[in-house]
Amino acid sequence: MRAAGLPLAPTFIPFTPWTTLESYRQFLRALVDLELADQVAPVQLAIRLLLPEGSLLLQLPEVRAMIEPFDTRGLCYRWQNGR
Numbered sequence: 001m002r003a004a005g006l007p008l009a010p011t012f013i014p015f016t017p018w019t020t021l022e023s024y025r026q027f028l029r030a031l032v033d034l035e036l037a038d039q040v041a042p043v044q045l046a047i048r049l050l051l052p053e054g055s056l057l058l059q060l061p062e063v064r065a066m067i068e069p070f071d072t073r074g075l076c077y078r079w080q081n082g083r
Contacts, residue, residue, distance in 0.1 A: 008039050015048040017066050017079055051077040
């Protein structure tokens with residue numbers, strides 16, 4: 001992209017039930033190492049994976065252990081790492 005002079009606007013979902021503090025640090029370090037930090041919108045560094053009703057991820061025991069009851073206002077299952 002750089003060689004072609006095309007701007008890059010990466011998008012991510014950095015927070016998933018499997019994200020750890022260390023993996024997030026590695027993610028941020030990779031953005032710096034790849035010289036992408038200035039091209040990432042700040043909101044991209046805070047996006048959390050949404051778990052809507054019917055998500056196949058809800059079938060995973062490790063995900064079921066992290067979720068709260070379905071949030072009818074948010075239309076998703078809220079979750080926390082490290083439960």
